[in-house]
Amino acid sequence: MKVKVDKQKMQMAIIIGIITLLLVSSMFIQFKAVDKSQESNIESLRSDELTTQIATYKSRYEETMEQYEENQNTISEYKSTMDENKESTNLLDKELNDTETLLGLTDVQGEGLIITLKDTNEATYTASDLLTLINELKYAGAEAISINDNRVVNLTEITAINNSFIMMNSDSRISSPYTVKVIGDKSYLMSTLNLKNSGFVDLMRVNNLEITVEESKNVVINKYSKEITAKKMKEVE
Amino acid sequence: MAILTIIIGSVLGILLGFLIPTIPYSVSKYLAIAIVAALDSVFGGIASSIKKNFDLKVFISGFFVNAIIAMLLTYLGQRLNVDIYLAAIIVFVGRMFNNLGIIRRYYLDKISKNFGKGKHK
Numbered sequence: 001m002k003v004k005v006d007k008q009k010m011q012m013a014i015i016i017g018i019i020t021l022l023l024v025s026s027m028f029i030q031f032k033a034v035d036k037s038q039e040s041n042i043e044s045l046r047s048d049e050l051t052t053q054i055a056t057y058k059s060r061y062e063e064t065m066e067q068y069e070e071n072q073n074t075i076s077e078y079k080s081t082m083d084e085n086k087e088s089t090n091l092l093d094k095e096l097n098d099t100e101t102l103l104g105l106t107d108v109q110g111e112g113l114i115i116t117l118k119d120t121n122e123a124t125y126t127a128s129d130l131l132t133l134i135n136e137l138k139y140a141g142a143e144a145i146s147i148n149d150n151r152v153v154n155l156t157e158i159t160a161i162n163n164s165f166i167m168m169n170s171d172s173r174i175s176s177p178y179t180v181k182v183i184g185d186k187s188y189l190m191s192t193l194n195l196k197n198s199g200f201v202d203l204m205r206v207n208n209l210e211i212t213v214e215e216s217k218n219v220v221i222n223k224y225s226k227e228i229t230a231k232k233m234k235e236v237e
Numbered sequence: 238m239a240i241l242t243i244i245i246g247s248v249l250g251i252l253l254g255f256l257i258p259t260i261p262y263s264v265s266k267y268l269a270i271a272i273v274a275a276l277d278s279v280f281g282g283i284a285s286s287i288k289k290n291f292d293l294k295v296f297i298s299g300f301f302v303n304a305i306i307a308m309l310l311t312y313l314g315q316r317l318n319v320d321i322y323l324a325a326i327i328v329f330v331g332r333m334f335n336n337l338g339i340i341r342r343y344y345l346d347k348i349s350k351n352f353g354k355g356k357h358k
Contacts (some may be wrong), residue, residue: 009239012293017242021250021302023275026268028254032264 104153104224108144112183112219113190118210119176125209127160127167132181134158136200140192142184144221147183148174151224169226186215239345270311270322271304277329277336284336286344303329 100106115133117125134152137145145152150172158168165173184190193200193213204211260268278300285291307325314321 010358013242015293015297016239017246019275019297020243020246021253021281023258023279024247024250025249025253026275027272028251029257029260030265030268030272032254033260033262033268036259112322 002043025223069123083108094235099236103228104144104151105228107220107223108183109218109220110143111186111217112144113193114214114216114219115180115182115193116212116214117176117178117180117204120208120210122208124163125166125176125178126140127158129204130166130178130180132157136192137180137184137189140184140189142182143194144181144183146181146221147178148172149159149179149222150174151222153224153228155228169224181219181221183219183221253327258275266322267308267311270307270325273326274303274307275300277333280333280336280340284339 049078063206097106117129117133119125130147133148134145148159150156150168153169156169158166161167161173165175168174190213194202196202201211201213278296281299282291282296285296307322307329310325324325
């Protein structure tokens with residue numbers, strides 16, 4: 001009986017010990033967890049602290065957002081300025097291009113005439129004939145002219161070297177047959193050249209020279225091959 | 238005998254508590270409520286042993302079942318977004334104070350009886 005009671009007591013003591021062990025160990029685990037979370041974590045903060053922190057973050061967020069928007073506006077301003085600059089650059093480019101085209105510094109194409117002049121046994125073309133032709137063409141509204149692929153620009157001179165050669169653009173010798181390409185209104189050019197009696201075609205034929213005029217929808221004229229420089233002249237200010 | 242096992246259990250528990258790696262914060266909430274429930278059971282056990290109606294089965298079942306149910310209720314409260322664990326804490330802590338009151342009164346009686354012995358007789 002006594003032994004049995006002791007056994008029961010023993011059992012109880014052991015169970016109580018185990019329960020104590022469980023309780024104390026879980027308490028210490030919890031202490032450790034709470035300590036650690038208080039050190040670092042936002043999760044451990046009380047709700048009112050959290051609320052103030054959220055408010056702070058919110059205001060900070062709003063500030064940042066404002067700044068972000070400002071920056072965005074500045075960026076878009078810069079962008080629009082850039083676009084404007086680009087536009088003006090494009091405009092300048094276009095102007096330059098147009099000017100070059102007008103000066104004869106670019107290859108051009110368009111409707112016009114191809115005139116072929118050939119010396120015959122009886123007569124030869126002279127430089128003044130070519131000049132007359134070019135003058136007539138210019139008068140008729142020619143926009144671009146070349147003789148044997150030498151572009152006629154505003155500085156082009158045409159002079160005779162001897163009986164068989166004509167000098168053009170300072171150093172290009174040309175000789176018969178001459179192929180003159182013209183871009184311009186072809187019917188206007190045609191009618192100017194073909195004027196009865198006083199037209200260029202008739203004048204040349206009277207002098208026993210060979211001339212053929214061809215219409216073309218697409219005449220290609222190469223650019224002036226040299227540089228145009230101004231050494232002496234300056235713009236008047 | 239019981240006191241010895243309590244001391245051994247405490248020492249081993251402290252050691253174990255320090256050896257076990259830190260549990261995540263989300264779990265520590267459940268552990269806390271389980272601890273409160275277990276403490277309530279312990280004080281209830283002490284109080285009942287004072288009243289001489291201590292039953293080991295009731296004590297053990299109260300210890301574990303209360304802790305588990307408290308944890309489950311906490312979980313349910315979290316799912317429902319209602320702080321049910323507050324109700325559990327109020328009940329457990331209230332009972333703890335009740336039992337502590339019983340224990341306190343018992344020992345007060347004991348002490349005053351001892352004093353009274355010496356004074357009146």
